[in-house]
Amino acid sequence: MLKDLFRKQKKYATIPTEATKNQVPEGIMQKCPTCGTILLSKEVEKNEKVCKVCGYHFTMTAPERIQSLVDDGRFFEYDSDLISVDPLEFPDYQKKIKQDMDKTDLKEAIITGEGTMDGYPIILGVMDSRFRMGSMGSVVGEKIARAAERAVQKKFPFILFSASGGARMQEGALSLMQMAKTSAALQKMNHNQVLFVSVLTNPTTGGVSASFSSLGDINIAEPGALIGFAGRRVIEQTVRQKLPDDFQTSEFLLKHGQLDLVVPRLELRDMLVKILELHTSRG
Known part of the structure; x- marks a missing residue:
C-alpha cells in the first residue's frame, strides 16, 4: 500500500495520432467522405444511406x-x-x-x-x-x-x-x-x-x-x-x-x-x- 502511494507517476499522456483518430469501427460507424462526420451505420441505413449532415449519397x-x-x-x-x-x-x-x-x-x-x-x-x-x-x-x-x-x-x-x-x-x-x-x-x-x-x-x-x-x-x-x-x-x-x-x-x-x-x-x-x-x- 505504502509503495503504491509513493510510486512515481507518469508526467505525460498518450495523444492519439491523426491516423488513429480517423479509424472508424468497421460495421458500427462510418465516416462521410464529404463532410467527415462519423455516423452510426444503423442511422445511415434508416436514412436510405444519405448523410444527415451534408446530404452525401452513399x-x-x-x-x-x-x-x-x-x-x-x-x-x-x-x-x-x-x-x-x-x-x-x-x-x-x-x-x-x-x-x-x-x-x-x-x-x-x-x-x-x-x-x-x-x-x-x-x-x-x-x-x-x-x-x-x-x-x-x-x-x-x-x-x-x-x-x-x-x-x-x-x-x-x-x-x-x-x-x-x-x-x-x-x-x-x-x-x-x-x-x-x-x-x-x-x-x-x-x-x-x-x-x-x-x-x-x-x-x-x-x-x-x-x-x-x-x-x-x-x-x-x-x-x-x-x-x-x-x-x-x-x-x-x-x-x-x-x-x-x-x-x-x-x-x-x-x-x-x-x-x-x-x-x-x-x-x-x-x-x-x-x-x-x-x-x-x-x-
Whole structure:
C-alpha cells in the first residue's frame, strides 16, 4: 500500500495520432467522405444511406434499392438463372466472377423484375456496382433487353437504375455489342409508347452512359453523381483545356440539358410515383 502511494507517476499522456483518430469501427460507424462526420451505420441505413449532415449519397446495393422502392418489398425477379461465361478465356475472369458472387450474393451486376410502386405496376432494373464495378457484360445487356421486351408485352413502365464503370473488358466486343442491343430494345419501347425512366446514380460511366442510361423518356440523377464517358484527365489531354470543377456531375449535366431532373434519394420515390401518375394507370 505504502509503495503504491509513493510510486512515481507518469508526467505525460498518450495523444492519439491523426491516423488513429480517423479509424472508424468497421460495421458500427462510418465516416462521410464529404463532410467527415462519423455516423452510426444503423442511422445511415434508416436514412436510405444519405448523410444527415451534408446530404452525401452513399452507395446503395441493388437489394437495398429495390426494398426502398417497391410496395411492401414485394418483387418478382426475372432471369435470375443467367450467369456469365468466359467467351474469351480471359485470365482469372471466372474466378473473379465467383468471388463477386460470394461477396455480393448476386448472380450478376444487375437485378431485373417487376413489382408495384404506390399501386402502379412497374418493371424495375437496378445495377449493383459491387459486382465487377457494375460493368456491362453479355448477361447485363441480355437482362436489360429482356426487361424492355416484357415492358412492351405488359405495357408496364420500365424504371432502370444505372451504376456502372462501363463495358466489361473481359468480354471484349461481346460487351460492346450490348450497347446496340439494349438501345434497340428501348427503341421498341418508344415505338410502342411504353414509358422508360432512366435513373443515373454514382457512378454511371463508359459504355453504359453512352447507351441505355441516356435514352430515357425522362432522365433523372441523384445529386453529385459522377456521369460521363471518358475520364476527366483523358478529356483534358484531348481538348487541351482545364475542365470545370463540377464537370461530369449530375448538376453540370442538368445545367447543360442532358438530364431532366436531379432528385435527392429521399424524394426520389415520390417523384417516380408522380411520373407514373402522369403517364400510366394503376393495375
